[in-house]
Amino acid sequence: MKKHIKKMDFERIRLLCDSLNLKRKLIPIGFGKEASIFIGFKKGSKNVSKPLILKVYRYYTSTTKQRLRNEHKLTLRDVAFISAKKEFWNLKELEAFAFSVPKAYDQRFEAFTMEFIGVQNDINLQPYPPLRYVDLNEFNEPIEYLDQLLELYWKLFTKMHMVHGDLSEFNILFDSENQSFIIIDWAQAELINFKTFSSTPVRIRIDQAWQMLVNDIAVILEYFLKRYKISFSLENVLHEFEKAIPSHLNRHFEPTFNRQRNYDLKTFFRFPK
Ligand SMILES: Nc1ncnc2c1ncn2[C@@H]1O[C@H](COP(=O)(O)OP(=O)(O)O)[C@@H](O)[C@H]1O
Ligand SMILES: [Mg+2]
Numbered sequence: 023m024k025k026h027i028k029k030m031d032f033e034r035i036r037l038l039c040d041s042l043n044l045k046r047k048l049i050p051i052g053f054g055k056e057a058s059i060f061i062g063f064k065k066g067s068k069n070v071s072k073p074l075i076l077k078v079y080r081y082y083t084s085t086t087k088q089r090l091r092n093e094h095k096l097t098l099r100d101v102a103f104i105s106a107k108k109e110f111w112n113l114k115e116l117e118a119f120a121f122s123v124p125k126a127y128d129q130r131f132e133a134f135t136m137e138f139i140g141v142q143n144d145i146n147l148q149p150y151p152p153l154r155y156v157d158l159n160e161f162n163e164p165i166e167y168l169d170q171l172l173e174l175y176w177k178l179f180t181k182m183h184m185v186h187g188d189l190s191e192f193n194i195l196f197d198s199e200n201q202s203f204i205i206i207d208w209a210q211a212e213l214i215n216f217k218t219f220s221s222t223p224v225r226i227r228i229d230q231a232w233q234m235l236v237n238d239i240a241v242i243l244e245y246f247l248k249r250y251k252i253s254f255s256l257e258n259v260l261h262e263f264e265k266a267i268p269s270h271l272n273r274h275f276e277p278t279f280n281r282q283r284n285y286d287l288k289t290f291f292r293f294p295k
Contacts, residue, residue: 035060038078041130048076051149054192056080056105056209061138061147073142075124079105079132079209102132109209110134112184119182122174122204139195139204150204153245154191161201164250171203171242172259175235180266183214185231189238191245216267219274228267229275235263 039046044062052059057079063071079102096104106129113126113136124137140149158164171194178184186193187210195204212234215225239259246252264277 035078038076038130038133042076042128042133042135044074044076044135045071049147054207061149062135073138073147074127075136075138077106077109077134077136079103081132099132105209106132106134109207109211112208112211115213116182116184116208119177121178121182122202123208124204124206139197139206150195150197152192153194153196153203156196156198158196158250161198164246165252167201167203168242168246168250168252168254172239174203174205175239175242176263176266179214179235179263183216183225184211185214185234186211186238187234190241216271219271228271229277232267232275232277236260239263 035048036046038044039048039062042062043065045065048060048062050058050060057077060076060078061073062076063073081098081102110126110129113123116123117125124139127135127137129135138149140147142148158167161167175186175189178186186205186208188207189205193205193207195206196202197204212226212231213224214228214231215222216228219227219229221227221230236256240256243254243256243259246254260277264272267277
C-alpha cells in the first residue's frame, strides 16, 4: 500500500513538473505540515539555471481533513488545489505592496512555483534558515529583530489590511547578509474588510481577522520570550495595533485578547512590561 502511494506521488510530481515546465530533477528540502517543498529548475535553460521553489500541497494532511469537515462538497484534492491557488494569489497581492515575501511565478493544480530564498552561487545552493534555526545573538541584539518583525506585521495589517494566520518561527526565513526577514507560508492569510463590519467573498470581518492577528503576535512574542528572554507585553503591543482599526468598526467588537489560548496568557501575565 505504502509503495503504491509513493509511486502515485512520484507520477503526480512528474506531471506537475511537466505542466510547470520544470526539469524533472528536484531537490527535496522540506516537508511541512501541509506541503512538500522542492528546489527545481526551469526546462530549456542549460547548466546555469536559476533555482526556484516548487511547493506541492499534499492531499492527506490533518489540516486538509479538518477543512473538509466544514466543506461537504469538496474532496481532499479540491482542498489542496484551493490552498495552492490561495497562497499563490496572496503572494501576488503581497508582492504588489513590495512586502518581504518570495515572488510567486506560476500555479497549476495543487502546486505553485516561487522565488528561491537563499544563497545561490556556483558552489552553494542553500535556502535561508527559518528563524527557529538561527541564533540572532550572533548578529545583533535580538530585540532589534523582534522590533523589525512587529514592524513588518504593522505594515501587513495597517497598509495592506491583511493577516497571516500561521506565523511562527518556522515560517520566517532569516537573510543574515541583509539582516532581514522573509515571511513565507501564506495559504491561510486573509484580506480584511476595513470598510464595513461584514465579510465579503474576498475579505474577512475585522473581529475574525483580529483573532488571527492576536495569535500571530502571541506566537512571535512567546518565541522571543522563551528563546531570548525578551518580554514584550502582548497587551501593549495589541493596544498599538488596535489604534489602527477604524473607530466605526471598533465599536462593534471588543478587540481584546480574552479568547487567546491559555498558555499564551499565562506566559505574558507573568512578565508585565
Ligand atoms: N521560497 C522559499 N525559499 C527557501 N526555502 C523555502 C521557501 N519556501 C519554503 N521553504 C522551506 O520549506 C519549509 C516549508 O515551507 P512552508 O511554505 O512553510 O510549507 P508548509 O505549509 O508545509 O509549512 C520552510 O520552513 C522553509 O524552510
Ligand atoms: Mg510552514
